[in-house]
Amino acid sequence: MIYLLALIVLVTLAVLLWKAFGPDLQRPAGRVQGPDDDPEFLWKVDRQNHRRTGDTSDGTPGDPTE
Template sequence: MTFLFAVIGIAAIGFLLWRAFGPQLADSENRDERPTRQPSGPVGPDDDPDFLLDLDRRTRGPNGADGEDI
């Protein structure tokens, strides 16, 4: 039973040391050098230019006029 507590304690201490001095230390040093991440593509259909163009075409009709003028 003592062996089990010792293993759990060593694992807990190792985890805490890793969290304290692990990858976050390298991340904070290089944070200024990294470029900010830009969105890779449209998030939703209202941000997609192709979708909006198609929606505009379908709404205005084949002659390009608004539907209210007809």
């Protein structure tokens, strides 16, 4: 029983020392943003959809060659 307790203490100490003095892993500074979260990308896709269907921003049909 004492050996099991000693093992648990040693493992805990090893983990704490590793966290304190181990290699410093750098994480990315910001959140990685996919194209479906990017407002500019979504705006471009929306604009292409409107051009493809021939709609203008006010809802009236427009010339698709514009």
